[in-house]
Amino acid sequence: MPFQSLSVLRRLAAPVVALAGLAVVTACGTPEPAPEPAPVTDSTPLLKNPIALQLWSMNRSFETEGVPATLAKVKAMGFNHVELAGTAGLSRDEFKAELDRAGLTPISMHVDIQALLDNPQQIIEDAKVFGVQYVGNAWFPHEPPFDAADADRAVEAFNTAGRLLREAGLTFFYHAHGYEFVPAEGGGTLFDSIVARTDPENVKFQLDAMWAFHGGEDPVALLRRYPDRFVSTHLKDMRPGTERNNTGQAPPDTSVALGTGMVDIQGVLEAARDTSVEWHILEEESTQPEVNIPAGLEYIRQLEAQRQQQ
Numbered sequence: 001m002p003f004q005s006l007s008v009l010r011r012l013a014a015p016v017v018a019l020a021g022l023a024v025v026t027a028c029g030t031p032e033p034a035p036e037p038a039p040v041t042d043s044t045p046l047l048k049n050p051i052a053l054q055l056w057s058m059n060r061s062f063e064t065e066g067v068p069a070t071l072a073k074v075k076a077m078g079f080n081h082v083e084l085a086g087t088a089g090l091s092r093d094e095f096k097a098e099l100d101r102a103g104l105t106p107i108s109m110h111v112d113i114q115a116l117l118d119n120p121q122q123i124i125e126d127a128k129v130f131g132v133q134y135v136g137n138a139w140f141p142h143e144p145p146f147d148a149a150d151a152d153r154a155v156e157a158f159n160t161a162g163r164l165l166r167e168a169g170l171t172f173f174y175h176a177h178g179y180e181f182v183p184a185e186g187g188g189t190l191f192d193s194i195v196a197r198t199d200p201e202n203v204k205f206q207l208d209a210m211w212a213f214h215g216g217e218d219p220v221a222l223l224r225r226y227p228d229r230f231v232s233t234h235l236k237d238m239r240p241g242t243e244r245n246n247t248g249q250a251p252p253d254t255s256v257a258l259g260t261g262m263v264d265i266q267g268v269l270e271a272a273r274d275t276s277v278e279w280h281i282l283e284e285e286s287t288q289p290e291v292n293i294p295a296g297l298e299y300i301r302q303l304e305a306q307r308q309q310q
Helices: 055-065 068-076 092-102 113-118 121-131 146-167 190-197 207-213 219-225 263-273 287-309
Strands: 053-054 082-085 105-110 133-138 173-176 203-208 230-235 279-280
Touching: 053 055, 055 068, 055 082, 055 287, 068 092, 068 105, 068 287, 092 121, 105 121, 105 279, 113 121, 113 133, 113 146, 121 146, 133 146, 146 173, 146 190, 146 203, 173 230, 203 207, 203 219, 207 219, 207 230, 219 230, 219 263, 230 263, 279 287
Parallel strands: 053 082, 053 279, 082 105, 105 133, 133 173, 173 203, 203 230, 230 279
Antiparallel strands: none
16 A cells, blocks of 8 residues: 555653663663663553554545644644654655644654565655654454464564664564464464564564454463564554454444544553553544544543643
């Protein structure tokens, strides 16, 4: 799916956890041992960074109201940070100018895996113009159902993409979409096999809480199983009563406001505090994002307020 087309892709203020693990250099130049990270307690902030918004959530608004008006809406909702999924019909530089004008900072972007492999320098240049650190793939091309051969191809593609991006000072991630959580020969799931066979230094992951749950997984358990592999999440809830399957597909009304569905969003936020997750990215796939997004932000604010009162 081309990066240039939004149609084919799919602030919250909070304390920022201080960086830990950096060596302190003495006057004589000898590094002292890095301090131990502060233990996670009930008083630890729920979030490491402010919540970002995946701009795919606003795709209908981009189409009907245009880029400036839509980005102004995103800013008015309280966001300072966003994840990109295309440029809504504008050139890269035009879209970057609109983001700057709206006061929105991109933190990551989704790209087509084949485009990344075919022309990595272009993707790298795009990422550096936007100033993002994370470049990810949200859908690995396959003929359903996703199988072991697809997982093999994904492992090769992700290792190559991860190496190319790391050499450029960027981080590659794969956004699991639910079809990967099928049994694998020898135990576990195909997603587990992908994690096991990709270079942990070069290949990271993005946990979409709804799609993982839709695919039969427990997103909280995934975070605990792989505490060093996820760099971000997509916070998304699933309508009660939705049938779970491994298609990676669902009607738009499957996506509901955070805290009103079947996914343990609070559990995801709690579990992520002690992992490599840096960013939580709110994403809406419903037809009423301008209702559900503020409601989801308010839900997270309530969770943070409850933590601060403990």
